[in-house]
Amino acid sequence: MIRHTISWLALAIVAGTGLFLVKHEVQDLEDRLAALDDKIAKDRETIHVLRAEWAYLTQPDRLSRLAGRHLNLKPPAAGQIADSIDKLPPPKDAPPADDGAQKPTFATMKAAE
Amino acid sequence: MTGLSRPFAAPCGPTGVARHTIDRARTRILVAGAAFLVAFLAITARLGDLALIERDTGSRIARGTPGDTYTGARADITDRNGVLLATSLATASLFGDARLVPNPEEAAKKLATVLPDIDRKVIAERLASGRGFVWIKRNLTPRQEYAVNALGIPGLDFKREDRRVYPMGTLAAHVLGFTDLDGHGISGVEMSLDNQVHKRGETAALSIDVRVQNVLTEALRQAMADFNAIGAAGLVLDVRNGEILAMTSLPGFDPNRLNEAKKENLFNRATLGVYEMGSTFKIFTAAMALDYGTATLAKSYDATKPIQISRFTINDYHAERRWLSVPEIFEVSSNIGAARMAIEVGPQRQHDFLARVGLLKPSPVELPENGAPLVPNPWKDINTMTIGFGHGISVTPLQLATAAAGIVNDGVMVSPTILKRAPGETVIGTRVVSQRTSLEMRKLFRLVVSDGTGKNADAKGYLVGGKTGTAEKTEGRHYARHALLSSFLGVFPINQPRYLVLAMLDEPHGNKKTHGYATGGWVAAPAVKQVIERIAPMLDVMPIGPAPEIDRALKIETADKTPGGRKVASN
Numbered sequence: 001m002i003r004h005t006i007s008w009l010a011l012a013i014v015a016g017t018g019l020f021l022v023k024h025e026v027q028d029l030e031d032r033l034a035a036l037d038d039k040i041a042k043d044r045e046t047i048h049v050l051r052a053e054w055a056y057l058t059q060p061d062r063l064s065r066l067a068g069r070h071l072n073l074k075p076p077a078a079g080q081i082a083d084s085i086d087k088l089p090p091p092k093d094a095p096p097a098d099d100g101a102q103k104p105t106f107a108t109m110k111a112a113e
Numbered sequence: 114m115t116g117l118s119r120p121f122a123a124p125c126g127p128t129g130v131a132r133h134t135i136d137r138a139r140t141r142i143l144v145a146g147a148a149f150l151v152a153f154l155a156i157t158a159r160l161g162d163l164a165l166i167e168r169d170t171g172s173r174i175a176r177g178t179p180g181d182t183y184t185g186a187r188a189d190i191t192d193r194n195g196v197l198l199a200t201s202l203a204t205a206s207l208f209g210d211a212r213l214v215p216n217p218e219e220a221a222k223k224l225a226t227v228l229p230d231i232d233r234k235v236i237a238e239r240l241a242s243g244r245g246f247v248w249i250k251r252n253l254t255p256r257q258e259y260a261v262n263a264l265g266i267p268g269l270d271f272k273r274e275d276r277r278v279y280p281m282g283t284l285a286a287h288v289l290g291f292t293d294l295d296g297h298g299i300s301g302v303e304m305s306l307d308n309q310v311h312k313r314g315e316t317a318a319l320s321i322d323v324r325v326q327n328v329l330t331e332a333l334r335q336a337m338a339d340f341n342a343i344g345a346a347g348l349v350l351d352v353r354n355g356e357i358l359a360m361t362s363l364p365g366f367d368p369n370r371l372n373e374a375k376k377e378n379l380f381n382r383a384t385l386g387v388y389e390m391g392s393t394f395k396i397f398t399a400a401m402a403l404d405y406g407t408a409t410l411a412k413s414y415d416a417t418k419p420i421q422i423s424r425f426t427i428n429d430y431h432a433e434r435r436w437l438s439v440p441e442i443f444e445v446s447s448n449i450g451a452a453r454m455a456i457e458v459g460p461q462r463q464h465d466f467l468a469r470v471g472l473l474k475p476s477p478v479e480l481p482e483n484g485a486p487l488v489p490n491p492w493k494d495i496n497t498m499t500i501g502f503g504h505g506i507s508v509t510p511l512q513l514a515t516a517a518a519g520i521v522n523d524g525v526m527v528s529p530t531i532l533k534r535a536p537g538e539t540v541i542g543t544r545v546v547s548q549r550t551s552l553e554m555r556k557l558f559r560l561v562v563s564d565g566t567g568k569n570a571d572a573k574g575y576l577v578g579g580k581t582g583t584a585e586k587t588e589g590r591h592y593a594r595h596a597l598l599s600s601f602l603g604v605f606p607i608n609q610p611r612y613l614v615l616a617m618l619d620e621p622h623g624n625k626k627t628h629g630y631a632t633g634g635w636v637a638a639p640a641v642k643q644v645i646e647r648i649a650p651m652l653d654v655m656p657i658g659p660a661p662e663i664d665r666a667l668k669i670e671t672a673d674k675t676p677g678g679r680k681v682a683s684n
Contacts, residue, residue, distance in 0.1 A: 055280035060327035
């Protein structure tokens with residue numbers, strides 16, 4: 001009889017301790033979750049602000065102003081656009097297609113196909 | 114149990130009553146034990162269920178993801194490619210508890226040193242008012258917030274507020290509109306989508322493409338400067354589904370700096386302004402005459418002399434003084450010819466036709482700034498004639514573009530929209546003219562650009578078709594000869610129309626390059642050409658080389674034309 005009582009008591013203590021530990025662990029996890037949620041919200045807000053800033057910095061007229069200042073490019077004319085490589089005219093300084101020693105160009109690459 | 118006097122399992126040996134009692138007690142214990150067993154089993158099962166078996170419950174998802182946006186914030190507005198056009202950012206707003214501010218004068222003076230745009234006197238008065246809550250300045254920058262904190266004035270505090278910002282600045286400002294300080298939309302899309310953006314928090318994608326918008330705005334701004342115009346408006350419309358890819362009204366404004374904007378610049382000329390469009394209206398005269406069958410492309414009208422009707426004289430800008438065929442009327446933009454064509458159709462049928470293409474009632478576009486057309490009443494013969502060449506009726510540029518898009522889009526007109534349509538969405542339009550009429554109109558459009566008044570819009574490779582328009586603005590009861598409204602309506606590629614570009618300049622003045630002309634063909638057509646050349650590659654319209662078969666398909670067979678004998682008017 002007494003043995004039974006002791007073993008039940010031991011079981012109860014083990015269960016109680018286990019429950020206590022698990023509870024603490026859950027609490028820790030919950031704290032971490034809350035902290036992470038907080039951080040996610042902050043990060044989202046930061047991303048939000050950065051997106052606005054990105055949009056602001058990529059205003060088309062600002063980009064074209066910068067491109068005008070720093071790049072040697074201008075909008076393409078209709079004659080400079082082709083929808084397939086076959087429609088490209090051969091480059092003016094294209095080497096003869098059979099000259100294998102030359103650096104490959106579009107023309108030589110095409111010829112090699 | 115029955116009590117201590119009769120202990121459980123009495124040693125004296127069970128007999129009679131005692132035995133009965135013991136049996137009863139056992140049964141009771143058994144029943145109680147069974148009940149506890151069931152309860153413990155249930156708890157065990159539930160524990161196992163919670164601890165061991167993983168499943169996605171709704172509540173876990175809801176708790177695990179904090180809201181995408183802050184509460185109460187308006188959602189973003191983006192263009193069709195997801196470029197941010199309007200968003201809300203958290204800022205600090207400064208308020209004071211006037212009961213706690215010890216020295217209002219001193220505090221206002223200090224505040225003015227870090228917030229240069231506040232009025233010192235007003236702030237001092239507010240802080241001396243004794244009220245518990247007075248605004249000092251809303252939406253401070255982080256730097257200002259820091260500076261105010263550093264002043265250390267008691268009784269001041271910050272309230273977190275959302276401020277609407279428009280990262281693209283003046284670009285598409287009229288379309289977007291703006292909100293009041295409390296975040297309610299009071300114009301443009303901000304107003305018409307208030308429910309969607311504010312309450313439901315859904316990001317709204319507009320049909321606008323910022324790249325196209327920028328090209329259009331730049332071209333119009335340049336044209337406005339070149340020709341010294343007082344204003345300009347323009348739009349780019351997808352003729353197949355009615356999406357407005359760009360819409361500009363100049364001079365513009367910056368919605369981030371509303372208090373610096375001139376009031377008249379807030380006016381959206383493209384949707385709110387109604388104008389007598391002039392010759393671009395001949396599109397509808399020709400389409401209607403061809404569709405009702407009162408005219409064919411081979412028919413000619415007498416344009417030998419001006420038409421006298423009541424006290425009006427209808428004349429041509431560059432009079433040809435001869436009979437003109439329908440293509441010629443369109444090509445040289447003859448008012449006399451258009452008037453004769455219109456009167457042949459008659460007032461009633463003209464009225465019905467214009468109603469069908471949506472020119473007699475406000476446009477169905479989702480913008481609060483939507484001008485109602487000015488329509489003559491009663492609609493007499495003289496009105497029919499003047500409307501034939503675009504005078505005596507005022508419509509918004511958007512209405513004009515929508516109706517013209519319907520005529521070139523195989524005769525099917527769709528409602529214009531400022532919202533992005535879902536890809537693959539089937540758009541149901543209404544048939545306004547027959548396919549045959551549409552094809553004939555496209556040929557006329559091409560003729561204007563290849564040989565007529567719209568040559569300056571001929572963007573090589575993109576098969577532009579269009580119609581010029583020059584209207585004299587009314588001043589009081591008279592038409593002002595030198596205050597013009599010059600426009601060009603272009604469609605490309607005209608063999609399979611995809612996009613319509615409309616440019617309109619308010620009171621342009623000719624310059625040396627245009628030989629002094631300020632008509633649509635000289636001032637608006639080049640802007641449209643420039644726009645088409647820039648936007649076509651963005652919109653996946655490939656330029657084509659010389660294509661004789663397409664040219665032939667768009668050619669109009671005319672009986673006897675005397676080449677060289679024709680002079681092209683620029684009206």
